Amino acid sequence: MKDDSFLKITGLSKSFGGVEALSNVSFDLKQGESLGIIGPNGSGKTTLVNLITGFVKPDSGKVFFRGKEITGKRPYTIANLGIARTFQMAKAFHHLPAFKNIIIPLRSPRVKTFRGAQYGERDDIAIDLLEEVGFERDSAVPLKTAKSLPHGYLKRLELARCMALRADVIILDELFSGMSMSEVASTLPIIEKLKEEGKTVVMIEHRLRELFRVVNCLIVLNFGQKIAEGSPAEVMGSEAVKAAYLGSEE
Amino acid sequence: MAKIRREKKDSNGKYRKERLDRGIKARSDTIFALTSYREALYLVVPRAVTIIGLLILPLVLDIWWTKVMIMACVIAILALSWDFIASAGMLSLGQALFFGAGGYLAGVLNYYWGLSPLYTIPIATIAGATVCTLLFLPVLRLRGIYFAMVTFAMPLILVRIIEATRIWGGIEGLSALTPLPNLWVSAYLVIAAVFACLFGFRRLMDSDYGLVLRGMMDNDQAVMAGGINIYWYKAQTLFIGSAAGAFIGAFMTHYYRIVGTSAFSIDYSILPVACTVVGGPGNFAGAMFGAFILVPLCEYLRAIGSWRIVLYSFLMVIFVVAVPEGIFNYLERKYHQFEHWVKTG
Ligand SMILES: Nc1ncnc2c1ncn2[C@@H]1O[C@H](COP(=O)(O)OP(=O)(O)OP(=O)(O)O)[C@@H](O)[C@H]1O
Ligand SMILES: [Mg+2]
Numbered sequence: 001m002k003d004d005s006f007l008k009i010t011g012l013s014k015s016f017g018g019v020e021a022l023s024n025v026s027f028d029l030k031q032g033e034s035l036g037i038i039g040p041n042g043s044g045k046t047t048l049v050n051l052i053t054g055f056v057k058p059d060s061g062k063v064f065f066r067g068k069e070i071t072g073k074r075p076y077t078i079a080n081l082g083i084a085r086t087f088q089m090a091k092a093f094h095h096l097p098a099f100k101n102i103i104i105p106l107r108s109p110r111v112k113t114f115r116g117a118q119y120g121e122r123d124d125i126a127i128d129l130l131e132e133v134g135f136e137r138d139s140a141v142p143l144k145t146a147k148s149l150p151h152g153y154l155k156r157l158e159l160a161r162c163m164a165l166r167a168d169v170i171i172l173d174e175l176f177s178g179m180s181m182s183e184v185a186s187t188l189p190i191i192e193k194l195k196e197e198g199k200t201v202v203m204i205e206h207r208l209r210e211l212f213r214v215v216n217c218l219i220v221l222n223f224g225q226k227i228a229e230g231s232p233a234e235v236m237g238s239e240a241v242k243a244a245y246l247g248s249e250e
Numbered sequence: 251m252a253k254i255r256r257e258k259k260d261s262n263g264k265y266r267k268e269r270l271d272r273g274i275k276a277r278s279d280t281i282f283a284l285t286s287y288r289e290a291l292y293l294v295v296p297r298a299v300t301i302i303g304l305l306i307l308p309l310v311l312d313i314w315w316t317k318v319m320i321m322a323c324v325i326a327i328l329a330l331s332w333d334f335i336a337s338a339g340m341l342s343l344g345q346a347l348f349f350g351a352g353g354y355l356a357g358v359l360n361y362y363w364g365l366s367p368l369y370t371i372p373i374a375t376i377a378g379a380t381v382c383t384l385l386f387l388p389v390l391r392l393r394g395i396y397f398a399m400v401t402f403a404m405p406l407i408l409v410r411i412i413e414a415t416r417i418w419g420g421i422e423g424l425s426a427l428t429p430l431p432n433l434w435v436s437a438y439l440v441i442a443a444v445f446a447c448l449f450g451f452r453r454l455m456d457s458d459y460g461l462v463l464r465g466m467m468d469n470d471q472a473v474m475a476g477g478i479n480i481y482w483y484k485a486q487t488l489f490i491g492s493a494a495g496a497f498i499g500a501f502m503t504h505y506y507r508i509v510g511t512s513a514f515s516i517d518y519s520i521l522p523v524a525c526t527v528v529g530g531p532g533n534f535a536g537a538m539f540g541a542f543i544l545v546p547l548c549e550y551l552r553a554i555g556s557w558r559i560v561l562y563s564f565l566m567v568i569f570v571v572a573v574p575e576g577i578f579n580y581l582e583r584k585y586h587q588f589e590h591w592v593k594t595g
Pocket of ligand 2: 045047088173
């Protein structure tokens, strides 16, 4: 297992009852690369994220991170290794104030190893992180309970959780869906900045224009199978992709 | 709107009504900043009344009512323990397991080894909590009603095992155990325990540690995505909660001087839940409050014989229907709505 691959999956498959949600999908990412995953609704994109991050166990196939197998490890173990994800349906702690939502990942073993160096008080770090994702610092917004926040804020709260973990791989599952145009415009630079910092970004996105500003390679899923892979330009020109998208999208 | 515009005039000028907590609330919903002794008093008085009131009770009550108060404290601790475990998202219907485990451990240590309550109670608290946590480990993955059903069944199974194997005195139980020195010691011991649980649990839930527990109640998956081992935190929560239950079970063993299978009785599982629901879940004060309403009520109704359960259940339904948020939460809300006149003109 000696190669320079950073995040590598081989032959991942998963069925739910009779539905084959994902079949035999592989890819290989180097550190700092960014990957886009697209595909029609129900093509298995979220399932792929769940398999990588340990929320669902694969029927077959393997996941490697930094050369070590992490297949079937628990979600919190994988998060502590440095793979963080957002949820398509934002999962906030509705009864807690927004900034307290960020305290929870800040208590993880992973973040504890960073603390002491330059990390300060948890509350301050949380408010700083929320400011980075566009929660106005001096307003009441970071103090509001999560259930009273608009949907776009909840999605950005998801992003802030990944940033709190200081993850090396950040997987964004349709982060932009449910955000307003201006929210997308202000969130995109955050993702670009994460990339500049050397983070590996995996992005599932229906908004292709924004997606292509971030990613340099792309895979396309259809009915759980990988039907194309390559640079965005190559992939979007392929016949298989055109066929899959005709009639099934928009 | 009508409320806000209420004004009155007198010779000194205009006045309007203002909520007592206005100054505190206006600054922030989550962070208190007290600026006057008056505001401090407003927050301190309810707590002080509770503490002092409970400390005085054994001095003013007769023996019978003191015993009722002890029983209320016992159920209050089981209710506090239930509320604590519930605030980490675990619905327990097995408080009797904690109670019985502590009770039997104290009984066995006293009966077979002759240890004094000074040792049996602390040992039973820790060992009982360990046993209960280990028993629950395999089902930590269950949620909601599935978790509840397993916890409900566990004490019932243990009763059957004790009956079948005739260990620890079988059906008769262990009797003639060492009593506690006197009623005063018993009363103040349980009162101290109630305060320890009430303020301890509240403290814990306000800390960053408690934040993780509250997070698990909202959403297990998001907690895991945050890199937190939820099973480790759930096990710790169960340990703390069951320690409270085991402590009070051990206490009761010495208080009654006997321990039998009734220590696993479903009363100890159900009554704490009823108290928490009637008082109001989620803030511990409600759970305690509920116990101090339901237990004395239950004892008082003994006089009317078999109609007791009917009337008792009926009253409980009334409480729950009339004040679904819980009596304590209702009173707290009303307390914060108290108004006073302030000069405006
Ligand atoms: N937990 C589950 N149980 C049963 N079926 C599931 C489960 N999760 C996903 N599926 C099924 O697997 C298939 C792929 O779903 P998935 O959510 O991965 O698609 P997706 O590409 O993320 O779609 P979308 O664009 O709508 O988010 C769907 O047919 C879905 O119904
Ligand atoms: Mg999806």
